[in-house]
Amino acid sequence: MRRFALIFFSLLSITTSLVAVEPDEILSDPALEARARTLSKTLRCMVCQNQSIDDSEAPLARDLRVIVRERIKAGDSDGQVREFLVARYGEFVLLEPRFNARTVLLWAVPGLVLLIGAATMMFMRSRRPKRQSVALSREEEQKLAKLMQDPKDLTKL
Amino acid sequence: MIAELAHYALILAFALSVAQLVLPLWGVAKNDSLLMSVAEPVALAGFGFVTFAFAGLIVAFVQSDFSVASVFANSHSAQPLLYKITGVWGNHEGSMLLWALVLSTFSALVAIFGGTLPARLRANILGIEGAIAAVFLFFILATSNPFLRIDPVPFEGRELNPILQDIGLAIHPPLLYLGYVGFSITFAFAVAALVEGRVDPAWARWVRPWALTAWIFLTLGIAMGSYWAYYELGWGGYWFWDPVENASLMPWLAGTALLHSAVVMEKRDALKVWTVLLAIVTFSLSLLGTFLVRSGVLTSVHTFANDPARGIFILGILVLFIGGSLTLFAFRAPVLKSGGLFAPISREGALILNNLFLTAIAATVLTGTLYPLALEAITGEKISVGAPFFNRTVGPLFICLLLIMPAGPLLAWKRGDITGVAERLAFATAIALVAAGYFLWLANGGPILAAFGLFVSIYVIVGTLVEFAERLLLFRAPFETSVARAKGLPRSAFGTVLAHAGIGLVLFGIVAEAGWSEERIVALKAGERVSIASFDLTFTGVVQRDGENWRDQVGRFEVRRGGVLVAVVESSKRLYLANNQPTTEAGITTFGLGQLYISLGDSTPGGAISARIYWKPIVTLIWLGAIVMAVGGALSLSDRRLRIGAPRPAGRRSAVAPAE
Numbered sequence: 001m002r003r004f005a006l007i008f009f010s011l012l013s014i015t016t017s018l019v020a021v022e023p024d025e026i027l028s029d030p031a032l033e034a035r036a037r038t039l040s041k042t043l044r045c046m047v048c049q050n051q052s053i054d055d056s057e058a059p060l061a062r063d064l065r066v067i068v069r070e071r072i073k074a075g076d077s078d079g080q081v082r083e084f085l086v087a088r089y090g091e092f093v094l095l096e097p098r099f100n101a102r103t104v105l106l107w108a109v110p111g112l113v114l115l116i117g118a119a120t121m122m123f124m125r126s127r128r129p130k131r132q133s134v135a136l137s138r139e140e141e142q143k144l145a146k147l148m149q150d151p152k153d154l155t156k157l
Numbered sequence: 158m159i160a161e162l163a164h165y166a167l168i169l170a171f172a173l174s175v176a177q178l179v180l181p182l183w184g185v186a187k188n189d190s191l192l193m194s195v196a197e198p199v200a201l202a203g204f205g206f207v208t209f210a211f212a213g214l215i216v217a218f219v220q221s222d223f224s225v226a227s228v229f230a231n232s233h234s235a236q237p238l239l240y241k242i243t244g245v246w247g248n249h250e251g252s253m254l255l256w257a258l259v260l261s262t263f264s265a266l267v268a269i270f271g272g273t274l275p276a277r278l279r280a281n282i283l284g285i286e287g288a289i290a291a292v293f294l295f296f297i298l299a300t301s302n303p304f305l306r307i308d309p310v311p312f313e314g315r316e317l318n319p320i321l322q323d324i325g326l327a328i329h330p331p332l333l334y335l336g337y338v339g340f341s342i343t344f345a346f347a348v349a350a351l352v353e354g355r356v357d358p359a360w361a362r363w364v365r366p367w368a369l370t371a372w373i374f375l376t377l378g379i380a381m382g383s384y385w386a387y388y389e390l391g392w393g394g395y396w397f398w399d400p401v402e403n404a405s406l407m408p409w410l411a412g413t414a415l416l417h418s419a420v421v422m423e424k425r426d427a428l429k430v431w432t433v434l435l436a437i438v439t440f441s442l443s444l445l446g447t448f449l450v451r452s453g454v455l456t457s458v459h460t461f462a463n464d465p466a467r468g469i470f471i472l473g474i475l476v477l478f479i480g481g482s483l484t485l486f487a488f489r490a491p492v493l494k495s496g497g498l499f500a501p502i503s504r505e506g507a508l509i510l511n512n513l514f515l516t517a518i519a520a521t522v523l524t525g526t527l528y529p530l531a532l533e534a535i536t537g538e539k540i541s542v543g544a545p546f547f548n549r550t551v552g553p554l555f556i557c558l559l560l561i562m563p564a565g566p567l568l569a570w571k572r573g574d575i576t577g578v579a580e581r582l583a584f585a586t587a588i589a590l591v592a593a594g595y596f597l598w599l600a601n602g603g604p605i606l607a608a609f610g611l612f613v614s615i616y617v618i619v620g621t622l623v624e625f626a627e628r629l630l631l632f633r634a635p636f637e638t639s640v641a642r643a644k645g646l647p648r649s650a651f652g653t654v655l656a657h658a659g660i661g662l663v664l665f666g667i668v669a670e671a672g673w674s675e676e677r678i679v680a681l682k683a684g685e686r687v688s689i690a691s692f693d694l695t696f697t698g699v700v701q702r703d704g705e706n707w708r709d710q711v712g713r714f715e716v717r718r719g720g721v722l723v724a725v726v727e728s729s730k731r732l733y734l735a736n737n738q739p740t741t742e743a744g745i746t747t748f749g750l751g752q753l754y755i756s757l758g759d760s761t762p763g764g765a766i767s768a769r770i771y772w773k774p775i776v777t778l779i780w781l782g783a784i785v786m787a788v789g790g791a792l793s794l795s796d797r798r799l800r801i802g803a804p805r806p807a808g809r810r811s812a813v814a815p816a817e
Contacts (some may be wrong), residue, residue: 022678022680022767023679023680026678041544051397052544057160057758064530065306091539091540093541095541095544095545095546096543096546097540097542102538102540106524106546107550113513113521117516119469
């Protein structure tokens with residue numbers, strides 16, 4: 001039964017997300033509201049499954065949206081709003097993890113793969129035996145010229 | 158009774174899969190052609206029994222036989238027939254059975270169409286397929302048996318999750334599984350090659366149709382899943398970088414790389430080791446996806462049940478196949494000798510770059526998906542890796558990949574002419590700049606990144622078409638010559654053009670949606686109006702409508718353009734009555750390539766209803782482009798060169814194939 005309750009709860013958190021941002025939350029200043037929306041898209045609704053607070057209708061997401069707008073109205077920069085939320089809810093709230101000792105590997109992977117790939121290609125190339133192009137001998141060149149002139153001769157080869 | 162028969166059939170199928178594993182491989186070891194030839198009839202019989210078991214489960218669902226536990230948990234007598242049937246795989250047990258069915262289907266296909274393969278290779282492949290089937294059938298029988306009975310028999314079922322009661326469930330999982338499991342064949346090819354210690358261009362030619370088949374299904378499956386999420390979840394997104402989405406994207410990326418490296422191997426006898434590794438990695442990523450989704454490590458709508466025993470079992474399967482094949486690879490790969498030499502600037506070089514970027518993207522997606530799990534397991538610290546991370550990392554890699562894409566087909570094998578290619582691409586660049594500028598002017602400007610994306614997508618499409626026009630001598634020779642040349646071109650050439658242009662179309666859709674969507678969030682009362690893009694919408698109010706097992710609150714919107722009524726859009730909030738579960742049924746109307754998307758929210762105290770209204774220009778290209786890609790794949794698949802991998806004996810093949 002506990003399992004069922006768990007599933008049911010987890011489904012509920014998706015199915016109730018009908019419309020996220022409610023009309024009454026919207027700030028009157030369009031520039032501030034635009035900032036709030038952009039910022040909201042990078043903040044996680046912590047009780048949902050991989051949803052930003054901008055997409056979620058969960059009560060917690062609504063609370064967070066209101067907090068974000070309050071902080072922005074109070075004059076916080078985007079970074080300060082994030083700091084404020086991280087201090088309260090931990091790094092988990094950020095959908096884009098900050099670059100630090102814990103996440104350095106995560107951020108480095110794309111570059112590392114490209115570097116390792118490029119290095120491997122160079123290595124494979126350098127290991128390959130160099131092909132020497134040997135010039136045709138005089139005799140061979142005459143033969144070639146003859147063949148080029150009269151393609152029918154090819155059949156005789 | 159039917160459930161017991163089906164259960165019994167499944168046990169027989171398991172026994173057959175063990176035979177399919179042991180006998181042919183033993184035959185290969187002893188070089189006994191009789192033992193090797195056992196593989197095909199056994200594979201066909203196994204397919205028959207799994208099909209019977211699956212059909213039995215469908216019957217139990219259609220009859221609403223609630224004495225079967227999985228029917229009770231996932232069906233309801235009032236559910237429409239279609240959802241009773243699709244409910245068969247809308248749960249853990251049934252979806253694993255579908256997995257097994259698709260696997261045995263592919264085994265049977267190899268048995269039927271593998272006639273041109275050398276006997277030893279065929280026996281090896283079927284043996285390895287047998288191993289996969291044996292393990293998964295055992296998993297189903299031991300931990301996820303869909304045929305278990307319950308006593309006393311419940312009067313009514315619990316109903317299929319309403320989100321899954323959609324035509325999407327009929328299409329998306331089967332397509333996706335055909336893709337996932339299809340790559341088991343390329344995996345089997347790779348392991349067979351390693352066991353034999355031999356791999357040649359003929360191998361690449363044989364493996365390509367299977368990789369292509371799996372790729373086509375996976376492409377369509379992912380696109381279908383994306384569109385389903387878009388219209389069902391109700392907030393207008395089509396890709397969420399959700400771990401389960403990533404789980405399907407990773408095999409797609411690796412599979413796409415595999416298709417391209419197999420071309421190099423077939424034509425130039427190079428990249429052998431890498432191609433074999435990719436074949437292993439692609440299926441490993443499919444297995445990893447199965448593990449992530451089925452084990453309950455991740456919670457999502459795809460995760461039907463959390464049971465640690467199952468998770469550990471699947472993890473064991475994962476370790477067995479991935480670990481086993483990679484170990485085999487480590488020991489045997491040095492035996493494979495590579496041939497063809499080529500200059501860095503050549504078709505081969507471009508295809509290697511393609512592989513490099515696809516690998517980097519796949520590695521990024523893999524790391525991003527698993528990093529939070531790993532970090533939490535090691536340090537206990539919880540972080541999120543979501544859409545902003547993937548957009549920032551995968552985005553640039555994807556753009557790089559697309560920038561080199563049109564150059565590939567323009568380059569010659571072995572040694573390409575960089576100036577010639579640059580000239581032709583300069584033409585494509587110029588056209589793309591002008592076209593992107595024109596669109597920007599039409600749209601009254603837009604975000605700079607979106608404008609760049611627009612340019613790249615047009616450059617990709619034009620660049621691809623330029624190459625095609627070159628091959629046809631279009632505008633250079635008389636039109637009749639071009640037509641004649643088009644008739645002479647192999648179908649795979651058309652396939653390449655469509656697949657490459659298709660990805661350009663997908664990007665065009667993505668960029669247009671990201672850069673030029675409009676959104677209104679409003680609270681509306683009946684009779685109130687709102688305008689978005691070039692449309693004027695009038696909300697005419699909410700009516701109630703009853704369905705078979707649901708009740709809708711339907712909001713109606715009259716859509717006018719320049720005062721003319723062009724559409725009536727209905728958007729509803731639906732309540733599924735069995736469990737009182739709400740869902741959204743977004744109202745979507747397509748105008749040209751764009752869509753008007755209306756999603757309803759809650760009623761406000763003042764009697765108004767909140768609505769989120771989007772205008773998403775050109776958004777449909779995201780999915781249409783994927784269909785174009787799949788059609789390209791299908792054209793390539795129908796190419797004669799792929800069908801006749803090796804000469805087929807004129808007469809009927811004797812039952813006992815001669816040993817090599």
